[in-house]
Amino acid sequence: MKPTFTEGGKLSAFGSLFDAAETFFYVPNETAKPRGAQIHDAIDSKRSIFFVIIAMIPAILFGMWNIGYQHYTILGEESTLICNFLYGLGIFLPKMIVSYAVGLGIEIAVAQWKKEEVHEGFFVTGMLIPMIVPVNCPLWILAVATAFAVIFAKEVFGGTGMNIFNPALVTRAFLFFAYPAMMSGDKVWVNGSYMDSINGTIDGVSAATPLGQLAAGEPVTYDAMDTIIGTIPGSIGETSFIAIMIGAVILVWAGIASWKIILGTFVGGAAMAYLLPYAGAENFEWWEQLTVGGFAFGAVFMATDPVTSPRTEGGKWIFGLLIGAMAIIIRVLNPGFPEGMMLAILLMNVFAPLFDYFFVQANINKRAKRAAK
Amino acid sequence: MALFSKENGEVFKGPLNLNNPVAVQVLGICSALAVTSQLKPAIVMGLSVTVITAFANVIISLLRKTIPNRIRIIVQLVVVAALVTIVSNILKAFVYDVSVQLSVYVGLIITNCILMGRLEAFAMQNGPWESFLDGIGNGLGYAFVLVVVGFVREILGFGTILGFQIIPDGAFMENGGLYLNNGMMTMPAMALILVACFIWVHRAVNKEQK
Numbered sequence: 411m412k413p414t415f416t417e418g419g420k421l422s423a424f425g426s427l428f429d430a431a432e433t434f435f436y437v438p439n440e441t442a443k444p445r446g447a448q449i450h451d452a453i454d455s456k457r458s459i460f461f462v463i464i465a466m467i468p469a470i471l472f473g474m475w476n477i478g479y480q481h482y483t484i485l486g487e488e489s490t491l492i493c494n495f496l497y498g499l500g501i502f503l504p505k506m507i508v509s510y511a512v513g514l515g516i517e518i519a520v521a522q523w524k525k526e527e528v529h530e531g532f533f534v535t536g537m538l539i540p541m542i543v544p545v546n547c548p549l550w551i552l553a554v555a556t557a558f559a560v561i562f563a564k565e566v567f568g569g570t571g572m573n574i575f576n577p578a579l580v581t582r583a584f585l586f587f588a589y590p591a592m593m594s595g596d597k598v599w600v601n602g603s604y605m606d607s608i609n610g611t612i613d614g615v616s617a618a619t620p621l622g623q624l625a626a627g628e629p630v631t632y633d634a635m636d637t638i639i640g641t642i643p644g645s646i647g648e649t650s651f652i653a654i655m656i657g658a659v660i661l662v663w664a665g666i667a668s669w670k671i672i673l674g675t676f677v678g679g680a681a682m683a684y685l686l687p688y689a690g691a692e693n694f695e696w697w698e699q700l701t702v703g704g705f706a707f708g709a710v711f712m713a714t715d716p717v718t719s720p721r722t723e724g725g726k727w728i729f730g731l732l733i734g735a736m737a738i739i740i741r742v743l744n745p746g747f748p749e750g751m752m753l754a755i756l757l758m759n760v761f762a763p764l765f766d767y768f769f770v771q772a773n774i775n776k777r778a779k780r781a782a783k
Numbered sequence: 784m785a786l787f788s789k790e791n792g793e794v795f796k797g798p799l800n801l802n803n804p805v806a807v808q809v810l811g812i813c814s815a816l817a818v819t820s821q822l823k824p825a826i827v828m829g830l831s832v833t834v835i836t837a838f839a840n841v842i843i844s845l846l847r848k849t850i851p852n853r854i855r856i857i858v859q860l861v862v863v864a865a866l867v868t869i870v871s872n873i874l875k876a877f878v879y880d881v882s883v884q885l886s887v888y889v890g891l892i893i894t895n896c897i898l899m900g901r902l903e904a905f906a907m908q909n910g911p912w913e914s915f916l917d918g919i920g921n922g923l924g925y926a927f928v929l930v931v932v933g934f935v936r937e938i939l940g941f942g943t944i945l946g947f948q949i950i951p952d953g954a955f956m957e958n959g960g961l962y963l964n965n966g967m968m969t970m971p972a973m974a975l976i977l978v979a980c981f982i983w984v985h986r987a988v989n990k991e992q993k
Contacts, residue, residue: 550961562976588967591956 461664462534465657466711470541472653473646474498477545480600480643502646505540508549512556513539520565529570531577531717532560538578538711541647542704542752543585544598551592555584575759576718582752594622594748599643619644620702621741621748637701648707651700658710667714670723674730675709675737676700682738699738708737708751718759724772725765733758786912795916798924805928805978806985810896814888815929816974822945824884825933827874829926831889835866836898837918843906844914850907859902860893867892897925932977940968 478494489497513536514528521528539556563580564573586593599619620642623630632642640650648654661667683696700706713719713733720729733754740750747753804810811832818828842862843850850858871889874882882889892898901921906914937943942950942964954962967973
């Protein structure tokens, strides 16, 4: 079957697609060349991406259930676990399909055009995108934003591994600035009718997120337990602290995410949330800041992206600490942005190479001094 | 020397395409980002820069033998400043609303890199007629990019062209449709990306000539 797809074969136009599918389902034939210093490992990046997807599954499943739960609760109807879940599945699945179809479509087209193989990075990005949008985000807007992010945040920099910004977060940032009515406020978080999630009808059901209530100066109607379990309105995958932490354990255990970044982010966020009330800013309890909104989700799945975070161990600490601190500063001090995690991570993505540079230079200086002795 | 000789034709046509001040020399970007959120200010700005570049080029070219080399920048600035003031007042008199929209960017034409570049690089060495053609060519090359970017930004950001509604009312989400204007297009950040796209297309098309 393979020769049909190689150069000169009948279906060579789909060669990169075939190659992607082949290496996705089977272990690729080529291994690293025997000469030179290389690290040999049993898993290639397609395998490691499976682990990331597995780590996301608890948050996805909970997110689906929560869509249904919020929907039936606000309508005052009784519902079962299965019913909630199926309702959420019906909303999550179209978003996921759109995100994959658009993103992979562009990646395959570019790979074919440049005669490269399709990279696997989008499997994670494509799964993250539907998890970080509100329930009522219309599908065509999601498609536009995904296309924008894949082209301008990824392909123009050279594809997987070359991007400065996390493409999933660029998708969200684009949505946030281009279609603010669809991304914030109190109309978009809970699904009133099924068509809302397709059309994004603005007069959905009103339900503010805890952070939205805080920014608007209203009393917060959710208690700490709700925010930890995740039965609150919010972007699809971000609400449950517990589900995300299960994902974090899987990621750290598989050695894909850096525990330094995750821990650094939480420490930075906690410290800032603890200090800011002394500066006169209104605030939750400091630990509540870490469980609401996208803080945990960003720390575990976004900040740890190996491409856009620093490579040096010291850089990872600083990167995490500053993300946490910035996110809380934006949340608490800027009334225009109820949530600051997205902007904090994007900002630190820019600085990641700088942190690396400093730590590498410091190490070089240290060794130079030692050698001079 | 013939007025419309081949060399003079090149002087005029170069900046429109292969030597475009924005797309190739990447000059004048700040104003290209600032004034292109709608088509009308983009057109007015492009024309103003064209007129000012053309006449500043002519005047400097006439004076070029008498300007002492050490103070030439100041002389150039005085000439440009005088022309900018004239254009600014004309805009205020005849198209007041646009001049309000353009606000400081008309005054900032004085510091437009394209202008100073043309004066230094061309008008100081060439005769008035060539300088005039060069100024018109560069101004129009700049205006062309502004118009393209302004067109895209206005139709996607506001759903209008020159203030006329292009996208039907019923298509908008608040009227029961599906469409929403793209707020990102109204921000300068998106103009930067659009200018980059323009340069991308321009380079892809002109690959062989480089």
